[in-house]
Amino acid sequence: MYHESDDLFSLKLHYCLQVLSSELTHRKKKMANGSEALIKAFSGIGIDEKAIVSLLGESHPEDRQNFRKGCRDFFIEDERSFERWDDHRVKLLKHEFMRFKNAAVLRAMHPWERDARLIKEALIKGPQSYGVIVEVACTRSSDELLGARKAYHSLFDHSIEEDVASNVDSSERKLLVALVSAYRYEGPKVKDDTAKSEAKKLAHAIKNVDKKNLVEDEEVISILSTRSKPHLKAVYKHYKEICGKNIDEDLTADLIVLVAVHCLCIPQTYFCKILDASLTNNADKKVKKGLTRVIVTQADRNMKEINEQYQKLYGVSLSQKIEVTANGNYKDLLLTLISRGK
Template sequence: MALLEELEALTKAFSGHGVDEKSCVAILGKWEPENRKAFRKGTPHFFIEDERQFEKWDDRQVRLLKHEFMRFKNAVVLWAMHPWERDARLAKEAMVKGPHTYGLLVEIACTRTSEELLGAKKAYHSLYDRSLEEDIVSHVHGTERKQLLVALVSAYRYEGSKVKDETAKSEAKALSIAMKNANDEKPIIEDEEVIRILGTRSKPHLQAVHKHYNEISGKNLDEDLDDIMLKETVQCLCTPLRYFSKVLDAALRIDVDKNTKKALTRVIVTRADIDMKEIKDEYQNLYGISLSQKIEDTAIGNYKDFLLTLISRGG
C-alpha cells in the first residue's frame, strides 16, 4: 500500500464510531518516523502546528479518540453484566451527569417490564446502599422532574392486556384539557393528573389513551408536549420501537456529541435479547435503510463487528 493510501486508511480508522484497531496496528506499527511526521502534517484536524513547526495532538481530538477506543470495551462489559446491574449502573450514571441525561432514567423506568424495573432497583440497593428513589430526590434538579421520575421508577404496572376503553377515553380527554390549561405559571409537568396517568397506568392502557388523544386532538400526545421529559415518557410507554429507532438514528450520526453516540451501545446491548428484531423492522420503515447497513456504513473495527453480531440475534 502506497503512503498516500495508508494516510487515508489511517485517517478513516480514526474517524467513525469506534476505531479500526487492525488498521492502526498494520499501518502505524510499521511506519518510520518520517511516515508518522507525514501523517501529522497531513491531518490538521488531528494535529496542531505551533510557530516552531512542532506538530502536537489537538487535546480535544485526544479526548474524542479515547472515547472511541473505549466503545468496544464498554459494549463488551455492558453485555456481560446482569441486566439488573446494567440498568442500575446506567441509572446512577444518568443522575451524576445531570439534566441532559435524565432521559435515560425515563427510558429505564418506562421500557422495562415491572419485574425488570424491580430487579434494577434491587441491584441499585446492592451496589450503592441506597434506593433509586432517594438518589433521584437527592440528585435530580427541579421539583417537578423529581416528582415525575420518582413516580415512574416507583411504578409496578399491571402487565396484562385488559383495558377499560371508557376510562382510557376519559383520561385522554383529561390530558387534552391539561394540555390546553398549561401555562408558564403551571407547566404541564406539574399537573398531578398527568403524573398520575403516566405514572400508574399499564402500557396497553396508555396506548389506548394515546389512540383516543389522537382522535380528540388530531395529533399524537407526544407531539403536543413541549416538555422533553414528558415527551420521552410518552414515547417510551406508548411507542417504544419508534423511540428506540430514533435514538439509534441520532446516535449513528457522525457529528453528534459523545453522550448521544453512547446511546448506540446502550440501546443495542439492552435490547438485543428483547425486541431487537422489531426495532430493526421499525428502523427500516422509518429511514428506508436497514439498521445493519447503517452500522456498517458508520461504525468501525471490532466495535462495529460486535454491534452487528448483537443485532443479528433472533433474526
C-alpha cells in the same frame, strides 16, 4: 556521433530513471493511501484496531509525518516546526478506544445491575441525562424494573426512589420518582372508556400548560406512572382521535413527558430515534453513548422490532448504517448483537 555503447548507456539510464520515477510515484501513492486509511481508522464511532496495528506498525517515519501533515483535524503545526496532536482530539480518541470495552462490560453485566448503573450515571450527570432514567423506568417490564431497584440497593446502599428524590431538584422530580417506583399491571385488559376519559384529561392539561407545568400535574403523573402499557397505548390512540394529531406533537416543550410517552407508547420508534441521532457524524459524546446503551440493552428483547422500524423510518437497515459509521471490534460487536433480532 554517439558510439553504440553510449546509446546503450543512455537507454539504461533512461530505463533506471523511469523505474525510479515509478517507484517514487508508487511510494507517494502508498503513503497517501496509508494516510487516508489511518484517518479513516481514527474516525467515526469506535476505532479500527486492526488497521491501526497494521498501518502504524509497518509505517516508516516519513509515512507517519505524511499522515500528521495531511490530517489537520488531528494535528496542529507547532511554531517549533513539528506537528503535534490536538489535545481535544486526543481526548475524543480516548473515548472512542474505550467504546468497545464499555459495550463489552455492559453486555456481560446482569440486566438488573446494568439498569441500576445506568440510572446512577444519569443522576450524577444531571438534567440532560434524566431521559435515561425515564427510558429504563418506562421500557422495562415491571419485574425488570423491580430487579433494577433491588440491584441499586446492593450497589449503592440507597433506593432509586431515594436518590432520585434527593438529587433531582427541578420540576421533574415528582414524575421521575413516580416512574421509577411503578409496578404496572401487565395483562391485556384495557377499559376503553377510562382510556378515552384520560385522553381527554391529558388534552385538557396540555391545553392549559401555561397554568400548570405538565411534570407537576398530579393527574398527568398518575396516568403515566400507574397505567399499564396497553392502557396507555389506548390513551395515545384516543388522543389522536380527539385532537386530530398525536400527543407527542403537542409535547415538544415538555421533553421529559415526551420521552415518557414515547417509551411507554411507541418504544421502538423511540429507540430508533436514539440510534439514528447517535449515528450522525456531528453527534456529541452524550448522544453517541445511546448507540451502545440501546443495542446492548435491547439485543435480547426487542431488536427484531427495532430493526424493522428503523428500516421503515430511515429507508436503510440499522446494520448497513452501523457498517459505514462504526469501526473495529466495536462495530463487530454491535453487528453481532443486532443480528440476534433477524
